[in-house]
Amino acid sequence: MLKKPLGFNSHHRVVNLRRRTYTTTRAAAALLKAARDEGIPEHISESTQHRYRRALCERETPYGPLVQNVSLPNADIAVQHPLAMLHISVQESEPLARCIYDSLAAHGPPSPDEPWRLIWYHDEIGISPLVAHDSKKTLGCYWSFVEFGTRLLCNENCWFVMAAVRSDIISDIPGGGLSHFVKLCLHMFLTGASGNLRTGICLHLKGYNAPIVLFAELFMVAADLDGIFKFLCSMGQQANVPCPLCANVVSIKSGWARAGNVLRAIDNLNKTDIVFRTDASIRNTLRALRAAAHNYRNGTITKAELETMEQDLGFRHRDDNVLLDDQLNINGQSVLHMDWFHTYMQTGIFNYELAALMRFLGKNRPRPVTIDDMREFVSRYTPPKHFGGVSHLLNNNCISKESVHFKCSASEGLTLYPILALFFNEVVLPLGVCVPHTRSFLALCDSLDLLCHVQEGLVTPDQLEDAITKHAVLSQAAYGNLVWVYKHHVAAMHLADQLRRHGLLVSLFTQERRHKLVKRFIKDRRKLSGFERGVIEEVTCQHLYDLQAELLTCGLRAPHDPTRSQREALIASFPDALSFQVAAACSLLTGAAANVGDVVAYRRGDDSIAVGELLTIARIHQADAVDDITCISTWQPAAAATSLYYRNYVMGDNPEFIPLDYILAPMHVSKDMQSNVASCIIPAPIRNSFGH
């Protein structure tokens, strides 16, 4: 019998559901499914939804409402009270409560002498980068604890969003802009009268009987360079001493650094020549400027004299500079954490040096190496699926004309650099062209390898410092100070010290994902009235919802029922199983992701390392256990290893089932179908395991 066609009306009805107001098909499907499964709530109007959202955010805690108003001199805005959020979320989220309990067990109970270490992070989120004035540009302020550990800190749900405030409001705060705002926020953590982290707060963890007492102190303020400058009220490049952490470093152009005096140019690599600022010297400098500003107001000195002093010392006086707050008593140098991600990858060292290298190679005669050569090589490699392709980045417009940097996003750069490292090592170096420049770039890639894997705890500060210094020396040998910018100074003089002092480098990939959450709710807002309250209420409700899911995930992403052929194949291998689920992607123990079709490196039962193509990701429900497994088509090594950076494999069809947590990393792969050989780039952290 012929299948009866669906009536035109039912097609029409489903299609027209999304016509009255714009909704994505995914959102419509999710809402309809919820209505089918759980029924339709009695009250559903827009105003009801807003009212319920507000009610959730106005819940009272010992610290006041969850979302509360803050009066700035120029505006009233709403923020999420950090301690109220902690109070509610650990009572409602079993996964978060468990993380806190486990961290307490690992580090011992905190005390006033050994408090937990609070990380503060702020960054601006651009919404419309192409318009002249981005009125929705927003400062996002996030926080977490070092004690969560590096793996959890890579999960965006372990970062709380305290505030999302339009940059226009922040920069107009008369007493000190961003610094003033951060000061008000930090008071809520550290000095609040109704309870604060310095005197200890009491938390009731969901699923645990006895309450715990938590003490914490500000340990780290992480931001990109602009965010650090604004936090300190540093003048940055406008001052005679552009680095707020170095008292005697001056620009190269100024010509002030001469033999016999104490000033050093910004390309100086000898740390013993630098007068590093300390907590005390920063505090004294700011107090001296405060006194000078007082004298100017009294008429004892002129405005020009005050400005000269600011210019020489590198800071602008602001009455409400967070570092001038005696009650907070923040150690300006110890807490600073300049972000490596922006330093290297966002119009950073990688972008400048790659552009310079491409220019030199393109002009080399008689054998230029062109962008086309690079693109041809890069296009042979397929990155792991969740990275996306990168060969399109190498086009004739890829170098910005104004500031001569290679144009790509930070994550694109991180996908691209291992392939380029292989290209320069295997193709360009043997040609013998632009050797100093190529060697410098390869040293840069070595630094990036270390920086990407600092969070795994395998990289020591000395190792990092050696790698960065080696690159800096080679870069200066190749280019002089042609490509040298302030970010090179930050990398060479400050990054390894930060790792030494803080024990970790905050990985700002995670924050970029946090930005996406905030951005989603900002984009929805057409008007600016009630902007901060609306955004922070949405973010708060979303975060409380997201915290119901496990924080440390290793396993199937979005599991679903298998197709009939998949089920039959699984039954053949696991005849005793009760049921199966499958997924197109999975999360690995390292926090990375792998997709079906990716080529992965994995550990065998005997701890040897193997490589193969990921065919299936499945969850096997058995009578006494649930196991996440993968089916991998194992490849055999093609020949003895010749390179540290890649290995060739004969592609084979030899499937074997292995536990999902045996997978180490997805790889970039170049397949030659004629010879049936694949070249795989070995990710830096597992290179040693490949037997070199």
Ligand SMILES: [Zn+2]
């Ligand atoms: Zn410096």
